[in-house]
Amino acid sequence: MQHTVITNVVGRPIKVDTPEGEMALLVGFKPREATRALELLGKELGIFVERRERGRPGDFAGLSDAELEAKLVQTLVDRGLPEEQARALYSPRRVRIGGTA
Numbered sequence: 866m867q868h869t870v871i872t873n874v875v876g877r878p879i880k881v882d883t884p885e886g887e888m889a890l891l892v893g894f895k896p897r898e899a900t901r902a903l904e905l906l907g908k909e910l911g912i913f914v915e916r917r918e919r920g921r922p923g924d925f926a927g928l929s930d931a932e933l934e935a936k937l938v939q940t941l942v943d944r945g946l947p948e949e950q951a952r953a954l955y956s957p958r959r960v961r962i963g964g965t966a
Contacts, residue, residue: 869893870890871890871891871892878890934955938952938955
């Protein structure tokens with residue numbers, strides 16, 4: 866992570882005594898830089914999923930639940946998932962507002 870040596874007004878590092886009686890330099894931690902570094906590392910390693918909207922606004926607004934499910938299942942099948950598994954993702958666990966069905 867990013868640490869910065871703290872200096873006095875003249876630009877010299879500030880030295881402090883540790884609990885063990887040793888001399889050490891006073892350092893500051895920059896959490897924003899560390900957070901950004903971790904974010905970039907996560908993107909490089911593919912840890913984060915970038916979500917994007919597909920199609921134009923309203924493309925799916927006119928579809929019934931069954932039609933929307935059929936499109937989703939077909940998309941999964943087109944991407945290589947067996948149809949039985951694709952249907953299992955949507956059919957048995959329909960969620961309604963206020964609880965599960």
